[in-house]
């Protein structure tokens with residue numbers, strides 16, 4: 244039974260799903276060293292924001308197939324390291340959207356009315372109404388940085404509160420912003436015009452320190468900033484200083500550069516103009532059930548050999564597309580494997596041509612599948628859909644993708660050409676109506692054979708007796724032939740022979756085949 248390590252608190256609903264297919268160990272609060280020590284025995288790791296999955300942990304995880312982040316942000320996972328090692332990283336892109344958006348809205352209103360401090364003072368026996376005269380959000384300008392899932396939900400609610408909305412997000416369309424009632428502006432203008440600024444962007448190298456001293460200096464002295472996105476997007480020291488000096492109106496933070504927040508952080512000593520929560524954006528019962536189920540299902544599926552629906556490091560493999568392309572991915576993998584062997588390894592150029600109805604599809608998964616096949620001789624099970632592109636890049640394999648929808652011999656077919664140690668070789672394959680795969684062309688010789696585990700290819704002169712000789716030679720080595728096909732362009736010209744074999748070819752037989760008069764070349768291929 245596979246083993247799953249759950250290293251952060253996860254709702255029982257997720258653990259129940261994992262338990263159907265794996266031994267589940269919940270061990271929270273482990274140090275990096277402890278994780279490095281125990282990770283080799285696990286097939287999957289399930290986390291939230293509390294576990295930092297470092298390169299060291301990933302490298303030690305020799306059994307690891309999947310890292311599941313029960314939430315959105317994967318900035319605590321070294322995704323490039325996982326990709327290189329062929330480990331799928333999945334998250335739950337929508338499971339906690341509402342929770343995070345509602346937390347940001349709660350922070351905005353609480354900040355405007357000093358609710359945490361007012362509450363604290365009443366509980367401490369006071370009745371102070373003078374100190375807590377707040378501000379209304381109605382008709383104020385809310386600047387939303389990041390108009391994705393959470394930002395959009397915040398926008399809809401803020402609209403209902405009567406706020407004016409402006410947004411900065413270089414990756415969304417004017418139409419989308421318009422639809423949300425938001426005016427798209429540049430970042431500078433957002434900083435200058437906003438009465439409230441709320442952040443809903445991922446932490447990346449571009450967004451780190453986005454709100455620094457320089458940005459703070461552009462803002463209104465009354466601006467209130469809400470960060471329920473990620474720590475490190477705001478320069479905490481600069482923010483604390485601006486608040487202390489009254490250069491901005493307030494800040495509500497849920498996330499911090501270092502979590503837990505340091506005991507001596509200058510943020511902790513701020514007054515009623517600052518609200519701090521301990522990364523509670525996703526902490527609702529509903530969100531925790533959603534993300535736990537979403538990610539546990541994906542871990543279960545990957546452990547069962549099925550694809551994950553929200554992998555962050557498998558390009559282009561979205562569930563709908565995947566379902567449609569699945570038979571073609573198998574075809575691409577078989578053909579990649581075949582052409583790689585025919586080209587004799589050390590492939591420097593792979594041309595992938597999508598033909599017929601296949602030409603209408605996203606080529607990226609097909610190319611990845613072809614590369615996986617191509618590299619599988621060298622890398623065996625170490626290559627998968629996650630790392631095939633990186634491995635190919637590291638080996639300097641150039642890729643050319645083309646499409647030709649007009650080739651309609653079969654509904655959809657795929658043509659691969661590889662330039663390798665043995666020169667240029669090409670293969671074409673198609674899917675038949677019943678989903679069966681056929682190799683339909685090798686080095687431009689038409690054939691029609693299903694791929695099988697053991698295959699023998701020859702290049703020879705089309706002449707009487709050659710097929711019989713090969714047949715009896717294989718028989719003398721006790722190799723059973725499942726099917727045989729000859730492809731030729733002209734009678735008594737050059738030809739190819741493809742044999743599907745039930746048994747592996749024994750040592751030495753290729754040399755014997757090469758001695759048969761008329762044979763120019765012979766290759767064995769294992770798919």
Ligand SMILES: NC(=O)C1=CN([C@@H]2O[C@H](COP(=O)(O)OP(=O)(O)OC[C@H]3O[C@@H](n4cnc5c(N)ncnc54)[C@H](O)[C@@H]3O)[C@@H](O)[C@H]2O)C=CC1
Nearest residue numbers: 315316343389390391392393412414444445471472524525
């Ligand atoms: N506090 C908490 O507990 C939670 C925090 N989060 C954080 O919220 C973030 C956003 O989550 P979603 O809305 O679900 O993600 P999303 O992917 O739907 O939206 C992110 C938006 O940011 C935009 N963006 C990316 N780089 C940008 C840049 N440099 N400047 C401006 N916009 C940029 C993208 O175009 C996208 O529209 C997550 O990455 C995560 O870090 C998410 C859930 C809970």
Ligand SMILES: O=C(O)C(=O)COP(=O)(O)O
Nearest residue numbers: 291292293314315316525
């Ligand atoms: O989903 C996210 O990005 C979050 O920040 C939620 O973090 P958490 O799972 O509550 O530790």
